[in-house]
Amino acid sequence: MADERLKEMSSFRRAMIRPELGAICGTILVFVFFLLVAADTGMFSPEGALNWGIVSAQFAIIAVGACLLMISGEFDLSVGSMIGFAGIVIAIVSVQWGFPVWTGIVLAFAIAIALGALNGWLVIKTGLPSFIVTLAFLYILRGLTIFLSIATTRKTIIGGVKEAAAGDWLAPLFGGKIFNGLFVWLADMGMIETFTRGRRAGEPIVDGIPMLMVWAIVLVIAGHWVLTRTKFGNWIYASGGDAQAARYTGVPVNRVKILMFMLTAFCATVFATCQVMEFGSAAADRGLLKEFEAIICVVIGGALLTGGYGSVVGAALGALIFGVVQQGLFFTGVESSLFRVFLGLILLLAVILNTYIRRMITGER
């Protein structure tokens, strides 16, 4: 009963029609735009690339969690507050109380993941939309963060983490850099620029790949592999696609969703830890609006807001678009308020394109 009304698809068309197509087009568009407009501003020099690379990597880390959670059918609006909270926990434990930094990091991860599980458990038990439950946590965690910070240190910014982290075994996993030797060698070969003056004269300006980027790449690859290749990935799609149908076939939907909330919290804590290590301080207002930025990356990447459909690679490209646009407008000296206009337009275009592509793939009408 082959349906003669279905047109044969060419292999090119089939290769093109994929969830990430909107994000791929967006990425090309954004890069072409900035190559034309900002090629002479240093945006594409190693240090320029490092600049937008770091911002994109930050977005990518939280986008991976938000993406898998969204595909499993839920939202987490507490990501931004979780970032602020985890950072303050690390700073209070290590700077204020004087424990080793690694204990602060481990504690922050433990508390955040437990909070993620609580988020998920509440959503499952109450049957309320995760939008509402995590919105409550957006306020609860932000308030707690400010309160804890002021109650223990009388400040909302806690510095001195860098000094406390010196010699710590776990901190470099978040604040360190890799491939330092490669960059020194490149500088010696004259292939990348070096500092010409000051204490670091002769050292390369870009002296390694920050661990933040490594985390982003590892999380994107792992997330993509789990989602598309494994049994658990199939359960993530199924939980978001139709939770009831998934339950009927024996998929442990509740477990999948709670684990995805925990993953989102984990990603937020990775973000927070990297940021605290980079700045050497934690602040109670860190991570503001990050939950929405993560969701924007995910949606640009082709995910369906209602779950069951999406791509980690797409979300990573969404993060790249976000980072390049944000920093690119800074390089070109465009009024920063226009960044939001540009971002809104990209969001709208990508979502329209994505909807069209999704209909072609899934036969929705």
Next chain:
Amino acid sequence: MSEPIYDMRDVHTDEASLIELQEIEKHFGAVIALAGVSVAVYAGECHCLLGDNGAGKSTFIKTMSGVHKPTSGQIFMDGRPVAFESPRDAMLAGIATVYQDLAMIPLMSVTRNFWMGREPTKGWGPFKYIDFKKANDVTMTRMADMGIRLREPTQAVGTLSGGERQTVAIARAVYFGARILILDEPTSALGVRQTSNVLATIDRVRKSGIGVVFITHNVRHAMAVGDRYTVLNRGTTLGTAMRGEIKADELQDMMAGGQELAQLEGSLGGTV
């Protein structure tokens, strides 16, 4: 699956049946959804369960598939009493249910739907991954066996017609070892041609030795493939009729409320 101890003295069950439900009652608070329904399903037969909306068809099949626990009454499989604590228990015992609209996830591919919850894996420890080659091959073969040639196994279920979706769900249930296949109104939302495809699929499944429970309120569909007919009306049944013992308009009347009850009692062979 737990097997509670029953008082076996008064139990007479037909050991030839795959599953037999005796005097099933189900109360939801003050509402009596089922007031003593008895049905037996045999291997290689299609047992049609007919009834109007609200007759208790859904409650009955949900009891059979482990979603509800009966308030009273007994269930036997192969002549032995069983009690299902969950749909999973029923599934493990070989009872597969294809729900009308909950069968498939349209956004996912045919292969992903087919193997959902039972994905074949390869690899070691935490690096286990889905064996997509096997999964795709089996899906394509099984769908072809059911008379549906897919363009490709990665095609989203949303691109299939309603009848094809039912067939994917049926093929899936059969592949995973169903002995009893419950179909909840598989034809109610379909067009003429798709309906005949689904009915043909039911016939194929029946011939492979599986007991089919076919829920419908369309008498013509029931007459086309049924071997036995049980009509539910307001939570009760008048018994089961064999093929040839009952006519289409009689079934229709019974579903509608039994205006011609008296005449029908005779044709039901005294099973009332």
